[in-house]
Amino acid sequence: MVDVLRIKDLIVEYTTQRGTARAVDRVSLTLGENRTLGLAGESGCGKSTLGRSLMKLVPYPGKIVSGDIILNIDHDITWKKGTIKKGDVSILELNDDQLRMIRGSEIAYIFQDPMTSLNPMLSIGKHFIQIQQAHDPTIEDEQALERAKEVLESLGILAERVDDYPHQFSGGMRQRVMIGLGLVLRPRLLIADEPTTSLDVIVEAQILEEMAELKEKFNLTMILITHNLGVLAQTADDVAIMYTGRLAELAPTEALFENPQHPYTEALLQSVPDVTKPDKKLAWIPGAPPDLVNPPDGCMFNPRCPFAMDICKQEEPPLIQSDTGGLVACHLYGRS
């Protein structure tokens, strides 16, 4: 199996007036072809920053400090000013032009809020024309529109709606349009950043179902960023739990849900409401994530961890192989 994406020791920092906050801290991940990786954690844990840095689109004033992001491309990309040879490509070494050719055609990104992710001034069709012409200027408007209609129809949107403007669509429809825009150029990797968070549960279920189908149809490799663990249980092959920019645990989905290793993972799972047990008291994690400008020593989770030991306050736990076939960064394990 080919590794579509390899992230090595990625560090992303935000420089603020108060100091430097490390939003992504030495994250390494490998993503095999046609796999879906779920990326979960609390708000501010760095999951979106990680997702955005894969396209080198970290929001200002964030900066990728070091590390490597290797994307595998299965065909040569040629455009007016140059080419990118097929094979492994280091995203961080690409120039602006090369990045532009990768964005949207090899890696697609679906944003959280479909209500604000489309240009209100342009019709849906125009959005489709622009993305296709940005990657191949020889495509005529009519051709691009035909393709747009095909894609929209496959997502259950009537073809004649290409002339409509974003405000004429509902939230779920807009997210389908965003997915359509993401897939129109047949990307290898799809990053979905909380794609269903702002939608109601019925639409959420529909969209997730559709995405799973599309993934098979287009042979996509996917990263699904979410704070909704229920969504991951349904869709992901592997789940990575992030805390304060670091990987806390990475395991096959089933193993992670049945046998969470990291105390943080366990706490997260405990805090998911269960409709079949309305009397169950929701567990919540006391305290708040630490200040990333002045992080605590040792394990970042130690101030909130019910199992914290002395060593947790001194040494940062390394990411080690867990018994369940995944990786975990916790001092509870790996010691005899």
Next chain:
Amino acid sequence: MSLRSYIIGRVLMTIPMVMFLLTLVFIILRVIPGDPALLHFEKNVDPATLEAFKQRLGMDKPIWEQYFDYLGGLAVGDLGISMQDFAPISEHIAGRFPATLELTIYSIIFAVLFGVALGVKSSKTYDRPTDHGIRLFGIVTYAIPVFFLGMILQFIFGIWLQVLPVNGRFDPHYAPPTRITGMYTIDALLTMNTFALIIALRYILLPSITLGTVLCGIFVRLTRTNMLETIRMDFVVAAEARGLSDRVITYGYALRNAFLPIMTMIGLQFAALLAGAVLTETTFNLLGLGTYLIDRINHRDYTGIQGTVVVFGILVSIVTLVMDILYAYLDPRIRL
């Protein structure tokens, strides 16, 4: 609602607006203390002459009759006769208006093009020296009095470098182009008179740049602020993630969405421009509506003042109407 019904509705709305304006002008000029006819003679006139004068101007009639005469006259383009030479005011204005319109058009074009271009540049170099320089330029030009800048430019280009004429509309040694619109540059273009076109352009250049520069400051600031806002919007990031070119994102996404408040400002500035034209026309000795208004005030010509103010008012109403229609054309959300 279609664009067409929006336009019809908006045009209908203009009618009560203009009626209100006309009534207001009529009332104001009649409630100010003192008899306009008496004031015209600076109170130094014998009763018989005054009576004859009033009769000639229709000022001996009851006030409501004067009001309907005034409205009835306006309907057929009759603004009454001047207190000074008893010539129809509409003829006076027809002679003066083209010069002001020409100056206004060139100034606003200069101000918008220059101001928006600088504002875009400023927002794209946010917090860097270029940005600070442009902001300073915007503040200085906004604060500088139009006659002062006019005099400086007259000194530099007219007296020191001797490359441009400093006053008037046309070289007195040659005949102006055949009158079609009364705007010399347009008439020269329409009659394909290149020679006259060059002369007319040389004369209009300094006044337009002067007024345009003073006006552009507000467009620089407005464009910059709005661009900084739209450039951070989700749909701009989403467009980047689709690999659209910098040009499309800057102009088609960020500026296009930032342009609506700029459009509103163009309409508002148009009124300011007419006021500015009074000073610019005086500085450059242009015989336009601005200098005409001053001339009427100097002659205590109340009917002349009334006519000029009415023309200014109707002009501003028309410009706001056009702006609102353009607004709807540019923003699909207003149409709905």
